[in-house]
Amino acid sequence: MNFSARSSTRKPGLHSRNGICVAQNAQAARIGAEILGDGGNAYDAAIATSFALGVLEPWMSGIGGGGGLLLRDMASGTVQGIDFGLVAPKGLDPATYALTDGYSGDMFPWRNVIEDRNVTGIHSVATPGVVAGMGRLHSFGATMQWADLLAPAIALAREGVVGDYYSQLYISTFVERLLQDAGLQSTFLSDGCPPGAASLATGQARWQMLALADTLERLAHAGWQDFYTGDIAQTLASETAAIGGSLGRADLQGYNATLGPAKSTIYSGAEVFLAPGLSAGKTLARTLELSEQSKGTDWHAAMAQALHQAQDERWRDDGDPEPPKTPDCTTHFAISDTDGNLVSTTQTILAAFGAGIMLPKTGIMLNNGMMWFDPEPGRANSIAPGKRCLMNIAPTIARTGDTFHAVGAAGGRRILSAVAHLVGYLADRGMSGEDAIHAPRTDCSLTGIVTCPPGLAALKIKGCETRIAPALPWPLTYAIPSVLSVGNDGSTGCADPVSPWADAAAPTPVTAKETS
Numbered sequence: 001m002n003f004s005a006r007s008s009t010r011k012p013g014l015h016s017r018n019g020i021c022v023a024q025n026a027q028a029a030r031i032g033a034e035i036l037g038d039g040g041n042a043y044d045a046a047i048a049t050s051f052a053l054g055v056l057e058p059w060m061s062g063i064g065g066g067g068g069l070l071l072r073d074m075a076s077g078t079v080q081g082i083d084f085g086l087v088a089p090k091g092l093d094p095a096t097y098a099l100t101d102g103y104s105g106d107m108f109p110w111r112n113v114i115e116d117r118n119v120t121g122i123h124s125v126a127t128p129g130v131v132a133g134m135g136r137l138h139s140f141g142a143t144m145q146w147a148d149l150l151a152p153a154i155a156l157a158r159e160g161v162v163g164d165y166y167s168q169l170y171i172s173t174f175v176e177r178l179l180q181d182a183g184l185q186s187t188f189l190s191d192g193c194p195p196g197a198a199s200l201a202t203g204q205a206r207w208q209m210l211a212l213a214d215t216l217e218r219l220a221h222a223g224w225q226d227f228y229t230g231d232i233a234q235t236l237a238s239e240t241a242a243i244g245g246s247l248g249r250a251d252l253q254g255y256n257a258t259l260g261p262a263k264s265t266i267y268s269g270a271e272v273f274l275a276p277g278l279s280a281g282k283t284l285a286r287t288l289e290l291s292e293q294s295k296g297t298d299w300h301a302a303m304a305q306a307l308h309q310a311q312d313e314r315w316r317d318d319g320d321p322e323p324p325k326t327p328d329c330t331t332h333f334a335i336s337d338t339d340g341n342l343v344s345t346t347q348t349i350l351a352a353f354g355a356g357i358m359l360p361k362t363g364i365m366l367n368n369g370m371m372w373f374d375p376e377p378g379r380a381n382s383i384a385p386g387k388r389c390l391m392n393i394a395p396t397i398a399r400t401g402d403t404f405h406a407v408g409a410a411g412g413r414r415i416l417s418a419v420a421h422l423v424g425y426l427a428d429r430g431m432s433g434e435d436a437i438h439a440p441r442t443d444c445s446l447t448g449i450v451t452c453p454p455g456l457a458a459l460k461i462k463g464c465e466t467r468i469a470p471a472l473p474w475p476l477t478y479a480i481p482s483v484l485s486v487g488n489d490g491s492t493g494c495a496d497p498v499s500p501w502a503d504a505a506a507p508t509p510v511t512a513k514e515t516s
Contacts, residue, residue: 003470005454011497013434016506020493021045022482023333024410025056026503029495031152032335035144037507042341043071043142044149046333047134050347051153051216053331054130055209056161057501059170059352060331060410063215063227064364066129066389067330067347068276070262070397072404072486073141074340079264079397080140081276084133084257086126086350086369086389089246094383096123097375108413109315109447111376118370118383120177122245124355126369126389128227130347132257135224140259141341147220154220157213157363163195163205166500169474171195174352183211183358184365211363228252232362239359240366262397267292270427273397275346280394280416282318286310287420300442303424304461307417307444317380318390329353330393330415334406334484336491342484344406346393346415394419400427403487411479413445418479426483433483433494443478451477471498 014020019042021032032049036042046069054062061067066086072079102112104119117123138146163171171178172194178184179192187207188194195205218232226232233252240247262273263281267288274281290306330348348367349355355368372389374381381390394415395408405426409418418441425436442459443451450464457468469477480502483494493504 003472005470009497010438011495011503013492013494014504014506015490015492017338017490018507019045019335019337020484020491020504020506021049021333021335022484022493022495022504023049023053023502024060024331024480024496024499025053025501026505028052028056028333029503029505032333033505033507035149036337040144041141041339042335042337042343043137043140044144045335045337046343046345047138047142048149048152049333049335050130050134050345051150052156053333053347055153055156055212057331058209058365059174060329061130061347061349062365063130064128064354064366065347065349066126066367066369066391067133067345068279068391068393068395069133069137069343069345070273070275070395070406071137071140072340072342072397075141079262079273080259081262082133082136082257082259083277084129084136085277085279085391086129086367086372087251087255088126088370088373088383088385088387088389089248089251090254090386091246091248091250092383092385093246094377097370097383099375108371110374113375118373118375119351119368120356122240122243122355122357124368124370125240125245125247125357125366127247127251127255128367129255129257131219131224131227132255136257136259138224146223150216150220154213154216157209157216160206160208162203163200163207165200166473168195168200170352177353177356181357183360183363184353184356187358209363211361213363215362215364228255235361236359236364239361243357265289267423268428270423271399272423272427275394275396277391278318278388279391280314281396283310283314283416284394284396284420284423286313287416288423291420291424298459299424299428300456300459301461303420304442304444304450304459304464307420308447308461308464311416311444312447330410330412332395332408332410332480332482334408334482334493336406336484336486340486342397342404342406342486344395344397344408344484346395346408346410348393392416396423398423398426403485405433406484407481409479409481411476414443414476414479417441417443417445418481422481422483433485433492437481437483437494438497441478473498473500
């Protein structure tokens with residue numbers, strides 16, 4: 001209540017005929033743009049950006065995580081999806097996750113698990129998929145050498161990333177988790193404390209990830225398969241086994257990132273391509289369907305009601321139907337190139353700092369993907385060996401007329417609300433990407449609650465409590481979205497105006513000036 005309800009923040013869209021990279025971290029966006037400027041295509045730039053983000057904001061994502069992407073490929077004229085979601089280890093014992101009294105106060109309304117084993121620690125770890133996803137993308141259509149695309153991330157990990165007040169917020173908030181792991185503590189804390197104001201002001205506060213740099217170096221020269229079948233896989237499996245984990249060589253060897261045509265739905269005349277795998281893509285389609293059925297009522301109210309119903313159905317019905325017989329802290333980025341290829345990617349280690357484990361030999365920060373499962377037995381999304389996790393991610397591509405828009409967000413359960421609103425603004429209201437990303441959005445991620453910015457204070461939803469909260473960079477009330485639009489006149493990238501790190505970047509020379 002101490003914050004002004006009248007303040008506003010605006011970031012102009014960036015327009016270029018040479019392609020654009022939009023990311024939650026400005027330095028990552030520039031790395032993607034540099035790859036485009038060096039002659040790479042959108043697929044090359046996406047790979048470089050993915051690995052760089054794992055160093056620049058390692059509490060969000062990295063090679064110990066998973067995710068999914070959509071791509072629009074100009075050569076084939078198709079939209080494809082790559083699912084590199086997290087998968088429960090085949091050797092886990094569901095009895096490990098015995099229920100206890102109460103309900104979780106974390107990202108999901110699941111029953112509590114003894115010792116929070118599904119939320120933190122080695123038992124919360126699922127099989128990572130990011131490396132396989134980027135490897136699959138490289139095989140699909142990249143033009144540059146794999147090693148060259150990992151080079152920026154390796155350099156960042158060795159040289160160190162300079163901290164600032166925004167990184168300080170994450171480190172300070174989760175300091176108790178960092179103190180429980182030697183690798184995290186030595187990387188992000190000094191004498192057990194977060195960086196102080198003096199070290200932040202002078203640029204002395206930085207994190208180096210030397211063990212991860214060595215792993216990325218090995219990955220660059222041995223190839224991405226080494227993560228699943230080679231020396232990295234062997235070390236990763238032995239490191240997790242040494243601390244009691246069930247993630248083993250068989251999980252890594254059996255992992256497969258799947259590529260295939262993206263499913264789509266029609267909403268207000270726009271074709272909306274949906275995120276692959278057990279993502280929120282299906283729920284987005286249901287939200288749009290329900291919202292369109294309520295046309296004629298208040299637009300925001302119809303969207304909020306649709307979001308609540310669609311998510312109720314998701315938590316009740318969705319999940320991996322059975323294990324295969326033989327898968328809050330997230331990052332989203334989007335990239336286009338001169339030819340019009342487009343990539344929309346969301347990747348995550350799930351909670352901030354994942355499982356709270358940084359493996360000492362490989363430097364890999366492990367995900368806590370088991371939190372995505374409902375620990376209560378007998379449900380569609382219950383824990384079982386080898387099952388795929390039910391993800392919140394929703395990388396989306398929408399076509400309105402001759403323009404393709406890459407839409408996505410980070411923010412756990414908040415992602416769906418943001419993506420649904422942005423797609424609605426683009427398709428139903430005909431907004432530009434820049435206008436859409438600055439338009440007010442409600443958040444309907446919590447059952448029975450609608451969170452509204454001050455401008456929508458009068459919004460009333462049947463059966464829901466309305467809460468008023470401004471959009472702030474911290475703590476995160478709404479998701480962190482982006483929109484990248486590709487039309488006949490080039491690309492326009494629009495980053496979240498609230499997040500201080502989020503930005504768009506274009507390769508130089510930029511052939512058109514920023515939009516105002």
